[in-house]
Amino acid sequence: MIKGLYEAHLPVSNLANSIKFYEKLDLELAYQNDTLAFFWIEKGHSWLGLWETDNVNTPYHPSLRHIALHVDMEDIQNAKEWLEQKGIQVRSSFGFPPEKQPLVLPNNPHAHAAIYFKDPDGNSLELIAPLRLDVEEDFKMMSLEDWNRQNKA
Structure with a gap:
């Protein structure tokens, strides 16, 4: 029945x-x-709605004003440089400064690499790539650089 997420929405103060x-x-x-503006995330499959409103300053909580965008592992490796080239600053997350990102999130038994930044209204954006699914091994959150060092074959 359910095929995936089709749309998500964020409040913005200045649509242009x-x-x-x-x-x-x-x-x-x-x-x-x-x-209102809609952007394709994956054309024909998912999009993001931006709604201009005076109610943008809702306090942040992960359940509000947060979007995670799926990227390939190859892309997450270059995400920080890609964002910086576009004038977008990576933000500190989970106590890790921008220079230690992307991070590896221990959503055990899964692992995902992610990097965090904000849009002009402070909405939280995340680029995320799965590293592994359904592997029973606990670990602590770390930088992707540290993960790659520990998991070299």
Whole structure:
């Protein structure tokens, strides 16, 4: 029945500024009116809605104002440089400064590599790539660089 996530939505204070930001992430604008824009995440499969509103300052919580975008492992390796080239700063997350990212998240038994940044309104954005699924091995959160060192074959 369920095939995946089709859409997610974020509040923004200035739609024109937000459109410029999300275009820097190479997302394709699919639809726009005066107060709403949709960007394809994966054309025909999923999109992100940006809603211009005065109610942007809802306090952050992971259940609100957060989007994680799936990327390939190859891309997560270069994500920090890619973001910086676009003038987007990686933010500290889980006590790890930008220079220690991407991180490896121990969602045991799974592992994912992720990097975090914000849009112009402080919405939390994450690029995430699965490293392994269904492997029973506990570990602590670490940088992807440390993970790669520990998991060289």
